[in-house]
Amino acid sequence: MSNIFEDLENDETQGPTIFKDKRPLDHRWLPDKLVHREEQIRQIAKNWIDVLSNVTPSNVTLYGKTGTGKTAASKFAREQLIDIARKKNIFVKVEYIRCTDYTTEYQVIAELCNKLGRDVPNRGWTKGEVVNTFRDIFKTNAFGKKLHLIVILDEIDILLDKDGDGILYTLTRTENVSVLCISNYLDFKNLIKSRVTSSLNDKEIVFPPYGADQLSDILKERAELSFNENVLENDVIPLCSAMAAKEEGDARYALDLLKNAGELAFDEDSEKVTNNHVKRAKDKIEHNKVIEIISTLPLQQQRVLESILNLTKQKEEITSGKLYEAYTDLYKKDAVTYRRIFDFINELEMLGIISTNTISRGRGKGRTNIIKLQCDETLLETTLFSI
Numbered sequence: 001m002s003n004i005f006e007d008l009e010n011d012e013t014q015g016p017t018i019f020k021d022k023r024p025l026d027h028r029w030l031p032d033k034l035v036h037r038e039e040q041i042r043q044i045a046k047n048w049i050d051v052l053s054n055v056t057p058s059n060v061t062l063y064g065k066t067g068t069g070k071t072a073a074s075k076f077a078r079e080q081l082i083d084i085a086r087k088k089n090i091f092v093k094v095e096y097i098r099c100t101d102y103t104t105e106y107q108v109i110a111e112l113c114n115k116l117g118r119d120v121p122n123r124g125w126t127k128g129e130v131v132n133t134f135r136d137i138f139k140t141n142a143f144g145k146k147l148h149l150i151v152i153l154d155e156i157d158i159l160l161d162k163d164g165d166g167i168l169y170t171l172t173r174t175e176n177v178s179v180l181c182i183s184n185y186l187d188f189k190n191l192i193k194s195r196v197t198s199s200l201n202d203k204e205i206v207f208p209p210y211g212a213d214q215l216s217d218i219l220k221e222r223a224e225l226s227f228n229e230n231v232l233e234n235d236v237i238p239l240c241s242a243m244a245a246k247e248e249g250d251a252r253y254a255l256d257l258l259k260n261a262g263e264l265a266f267d268e269d270s271e272k273v274t275n276n277h278v279k280r281a282k283d284k285i286e287h288n289k290v291i292e293i294i295s296t297l298p299l300q301q302q303r304v305l306e307s308i309l310n311l312t313k314q315k316e317e318i319t320s321g322k323l324y325e326a327y328t329d330l331y332k333k334d335a336v337t338y339r340r341i342f343d344f345i346n347e348l349e350m351l352g353i354i355s356t357n358t359i360s361r362g363r364g365k366g367r368t369n370i371i372k373l374q375c376d377e378t379l380l381e382t383t384l385f386s387i
C-alpha cells in the first residue's frame, strides 16, 4: 500500500512547499541573535557578570509590554552566562519560572528545590519546611564550590497578586540567590511592601515597544529560516510589521501573523504567501482570541454577555439598567447584585468585547452609559452556546 506522506513528498505537480522549517516561527524558539535588544542584553549581563567572580549579582527587573522580547532576552543572557560559567568552572544555575504555572511561594520554592536536586512534594509540607530545605542547599558545598542561583520570575505580577510578596522576601534574603523579575506593568512594585522593596534593591531595564522597521528586521531573520526561497511576496513582511506595530509593537503578534498567513497559503496549496493571506490571518487570530476570552470568562460574566447579545439582537439601546433587567429576567435565581454588574461591564470593556459611551440626556436628566458589543454577534452566539 502506498504511503500518503511519501506520495505528497514525491508529487511532482506540487511546487516548492511554503515552509522549510516551522519551528523558528514558534513563540518558544530562541533565536541565535536578538536584533534591537543588544543594549538590554548587555545591561542584564553587566548585572550578572559579578557571579563570575563568585559574588552574588544584583537583582534585576525587566519592564515592557507584551511581546517586547523580555523573556527572550533573559533566556538569551542565561544561555551565554551558563556557557562562560562552565568554561570558567563557576558553579552557577539560572532557573526560569513562569509564574502563571507556579502561582504561590510554596510552589515556586518547591519547584526550585526539585530543580536543584532536593525532593519536595507539591503540597503537604509547611512553608517553613520548604524554605529551610531550599536555604540548606546554599549552606553545603558541592565539590568544594558554593552554588550561585539566579531565579528568573516571568510574569511576577500574577504571583504577587495571588500570593503576596513573600516569595521575593524569601529569595532576596537567601545567601547566594539573586532574582530577575519580568513584568508587563511599570507599577508592579505597588504590590510589594517597603521591607521587600529595600531588600530587592533592583536595577530596572525597560523594553520599549518595537517600531515597524524593527519588527521587519525580526521577521526577516525568522522568515529566512522558516520559509522556502521566494515564497513570501514582497509586501508580506512590511504588512505584518505595520499591523503588529499598531498592536503596541508586539513581536509575538508579528510572528503569529506571519505563521498563520503561511499556514493559510499552505492549506490552499498556494505557491506564494500574499498580503491577502496576512489580512485573513489577522481575522483568524482575532477570531480565536475572542473565542478564548469568552470561553474562559466566569459563568456570571458569560450570562451578562448573553443578555447584552439578546438586547443587541433586539436592536435595543443598552443602558446598565436595561441590561440588569434583561439579565435578571434570564437568570432570576442566582443573579448577582446591580453593583456587581458595573464591575462586569468594566472588565468586559477592558477585554475589548464591549465598549461603553457616557451620554448626557439633557438638562436635569443626568448621564447614561450606553453599552455596545465590539465583537461579531454570530461568533459570540456560537461560542456562548457551545461552552
Ligand SMILES: Nc1ncnc2c1ncn2[C@@H]1O[C@H](COP(=O)(O)OP(=O)(O)OP(=O)(O)O)[C@@H](O)[C@H]1O
Residues within 6 Å of the ligand: 026, 027, 028, 029, 030, 031, 033, 034, 035, 036, 037, 064, 065, 066, 067, 068, 069, 070, 071, 072, 073, 184, 218, 251, 252, 255
Ligand atoms: N529582538 C528580537 N529578535 C528576534 N525575536 C524576538 C525579538 N524580540 C522578541 N522576539 C520573539 O518574539 C516573541 C515574543 O517575545 P518574548 O516572549 O520575549 O516577549 P515578552 O516581552 O516576554 O512578552 P510577554 O510579556 O507577553 O511574556 C518570541 O518568540 C521571541 O523570540
